[in-house]
Amino acid sequence: MSNADTRYLFKRYNTWWVKVAVPKTLREELGYDLRRSLQTHDLDKAQELRWQVVEQLKAKIDQAKSQESLNLFSVPEQTVTQHVPPTDTANPQYYHKVVECQHACPAHTPVPEYIRQISQGNYNEAYMLNWESNVFPGILGRTCDRPCEPACRRTRTHEKAVAICRLKRVTYDHKDDISNLLPTPEISNGKTVGLIGGGPASLTVARDLVMMGYQCTLFERDPQAGGLMRTNIPSFRLPEEVLNEEVDQVLNLGIETVFNSEIKSMKEFLEKDFDAVFVGTGAPKGRDINIEGREAADKNIHIGIDWLTSIAFEHTKSVGKKVIVLGGGNTAMDCCRTAIRLGAEEVKVAVRSPFDQMKASEWEIEDALGEGIPILDNHVPKRFLIKDEKLVGMEFEKVEAVFDEEGKRSLVPTGEDPIILECDDVLVAIGQDNAFEWIERDIGIEFGEWDMPIVDKVTFQSSNEKIFFGGDAAWGPENIIWAAAHGHQAAISIDKFCKSLDLYDRPEPTTTLISQKMGVHEWSYNNDISQAKRFLVPHADQKNALKDLKMEVELGFDEITALEEAERCLNCDIQTVFSEDLCIECDACVDICPTDCISFVHNDSEENLRNKLRIPAINLNQQILVSEELEQTSRVMVKDEDVCLHCGLCAERCPTGAWDMQNFLYQEAKVYS
Amino acid sequence: MTYIVKPKNHHPLLEKNELGLTRRDYEGAVSTLCAGCGHDSISSAIVEACFQLSIESYKVAKLSGIGCSSKAPAYFLNQSHGFNSVHGRMPSIATGAAMANHELLYLGISGDGDSASIGIGQFIHCARRQLNMTYIVENNGTYGLTKGQFSATNDLESKSKYGDDNLFPSIDLPSMAIQLGASFVARSFSGDKEQLVPLLKAALSHKGFSFLDIISPCVTFNNHNTSTKSYDYIREHNDALSRPDFVPSGKEILTDYPKGSTVDVPLHDGSLLSLEKISENYDPADKIKAIQNIQESQRDGKVLTGLLYADPEAKDLKEILNVSDKPLNEMDLNDLCPGSEKLKDINSGLK
């Protein structure tokens, strides 16, 4: 081992540099320090080479000092040339943003890392990476809203995103028993936390805190935990076994549960004297519709989410022959598909907005249409038609969407004759609201607009410092992955609160950056770019599926398809790391790059810089990587991250190793480590 | 050397030329040259120039001899014709091919070893005969392929990578080419595409013998501290005569340099090479001054680059020999062998 005298030395990536501090008075002119690369990876060599460079840099400072005393009385000349400073890649957010799927995931799941684990057949590891980040890989792999997919770089390089969500399901479907991989909670720290509601938000908070030794008690109105995942997401999309396995996996870590216990007064609940309270009660109230005939037809009008709940608990087992579903969101899609499975012969969805502006996810709409359910758009419900005191149909007005100058939409009647649709039952799926009647207004929780509690966006704390909110309860209906993301943050806050620490001092993510070079042209990841098209998941035979409420429609990828789909991932977390001191400006990387990401240009303002690249970097959502000034031509290297394929060809063609492919693993901070 | 095939994906905003092709359509196989070799940069400049000129690849013939440089044609224009000749014999193959079919665009790629050593005789006559082709020497001052022996263009003061002295003065190919009658002569640097690409476009558009001496560092054998053909040496000693701007035929000149500071070279296809003068008494039409410029700059330890000499009016081999407009390879038997009656006519004319 070489002796560790590293005076004046520092390491940038793998190369040793010399750094000499600049006195305060000269900093405007020379910057905080003077640096020069020693162009070696070898510490012994660097130790030897440094002194000469240190002398040179010190001489430069001395020169500036004497110049300064001469300049004291002269007016300094001012040249304002704008330039972009070298990118600070030590800031974890720079490379994180390059990994677009992970960045877009509310819980920042390390997507490409788990996808690589899948391609190596390491399903357990892939599952655990997910479990750490999002708690419910099997559930989310079937139901996630997938904000990662529209962000996927492949949508810009190859049309369709990697099937990230379906690959998450693969980690669940193909894993073995992972019980011995689950971490063991620390022994009790004596603090108690009460959680109200047993949905994904509360479960996440409980999982994170129980790990730190908190004693967690969860109160749920229903006989089982899971929240809307259990009561509203139909089992043909999310089988009960999957739900049970992943909910129990959390509860079995040592969370105390109190089922069938609706909390009716927060005041009373506070008397239980928990050290902190988390409210994860969701947005449990389905919106009703108030038009002519509503009361008279009450028996055959059902609020969508309540109706789905009563089916989940098997209180409702049938439905009329003709069913109309009102609404265009995901709840409407679940209602219509459930109605068909309960034996309805004619199900129609009627939605006010035009088809292309429906709220439901495109895949949910596709699935409903695929099951033969018509969606009638631009249909505004006018009244329920009653005959002999029984609901017989509905009347709709046809509208069209008109946009004013500010882009605000209004639905204007077309003047066509009203449309009459026959029906026996109507399912109302037009939105959800929160319901906080049970929280007294004199216990320190302030309420704001829409009668919603005021919750801090960073800490998830309410104005009663002991009480935290998250999931749908915090700011209205979202989805499971947001509930999990909220849960992690709320857990961090609760831990800090119980330790009397500053809640705004949020913990940093952990990151690692490791070279993937194995040999001259060998990398420890597969850098060959797959040209395969996105693979489709197979579906169960429709005839049978439509008869069985519990038969899962999507079947998931088999191992071979999973591997091929995994190979479509561009490995955006394998970063192109550039060391300017090694660059000889030979252009090899510029010439080889298939997507023209790399340019060598003179520095300028960001706008000008972006415009003078080989292909202008017009996608402003994407960052540019700017190097320090290069030695031979005083230009800078600028890389547009937009459509980099992470193929590593730049690094393969670089004669000096100035480019390297390095795996950047970003792990969002959790309360436990 | 690279193991994976360069992905065919390209940037969604990649430009298309008049033929509806992108730059990527002009590429060749993935290079097997050393990473960082100047020759690869020249290949990519050729790709860029052919793309910008909307050249139809199938109308191009790539010819070369032996050397790393002579391997380079495999790495661009993979839809063109090609011939890899024996060492230093590319000019004879080019002459033969051009005589058989003068309708192709001939692009010769050679090295300093291939042209200034074993092939020097061939090079001389090819220039002297005004063969209508673009002749590129990828000049690295060494025999790259055979592991770094001195070549005839290596400067006297330039030692080998292992410290051996070079005992003989260098041959300056551009001066020779001008003297021999080449009608378009330029020198450039693989690491300066802003200069190289317009010069290449002009050379490809010129009718007659266009010669380009392109300094192209050999990263493996001649990019060391005592080399005069290394990346940093050339950057430090580059003495550019002018900044070239190629204006395609029918296009307006958009750059507005102050009057009197530009020299324009109109090319026979209607395009124009507009040169912003850097050196004051620069006149690419003056042969003698061109040679003088080169020698002065050499004396001062600099490397003169840019368009050195051009005579856009010069005749090419086909005109000098007054050969048929119809390419030989398109003539049928009757044209080629007109029969005994015709022979009698000719013979009687000779009596």
Ligand SMILES: Cc1cc2nc3c(=O)[nH]c(=O)nc-3n(C[C@H](O)[C@H](O)[C@H](O)COP(=O)(O)OP(=O)(O)OC[C@H]3O[C@@H](n4cnc5c(N)ncnc54)[C@H](O)[C@@H]3O)c2cc1C
């Ligand atoms: C029909 C439908 C389909 C959906 N499909 C998807 C999907 O495919 N993917 C997706 O990501 N999201 C989907 N969502 C949304 C998702 O289910 C919710 O965003 C998510 O479950 C919110 O989690 P949460 O923990 O905040 O609350 P919830 O899941 O709503 O859980 C709240 C729990 O609190 C309990 N509770 C409420 N009040 C009290 C009280 N006073 N005392 C005790 N317990 C109480 C409730 O019984 C419930 O169990 C869907 C929603 C609906 C309605």
Ligand SMILES: Cc1ncc(C[n+]2csc(CCOP(=O)(O)OP(=O)(O)O)c2C)c(N)n1
């Ligand atoms: C007739 C003959 N003599 C010698 C050789 C060996 N040889 C192969 S390449 C080469 C020199 C090539 O140098 P250059 O043209 O400068 O090409 P570079 O590799 O430097 O690009 C020599 C001498 C040969 N192939 N054929």
Ligand code: SF4
């Ligand atoms: S290609 Fe892979 S790493 Fe890149 S954004 Fe898409 S899923 Fe993420």
Ligand code: SF4
């Ligand atoms: S990895 Fe390098 S060569 Fe490949 S696309 Fe990205 S910048 Fe270009």
Ligand code: SF4
């Ligand atoms: S040996 Fe030199 S000339 Fe040949 S490929 Fe390598 S760098 Fe290029």
Ligand SMILES: [Mg+2]
């Ligand atoms: Mg050579």
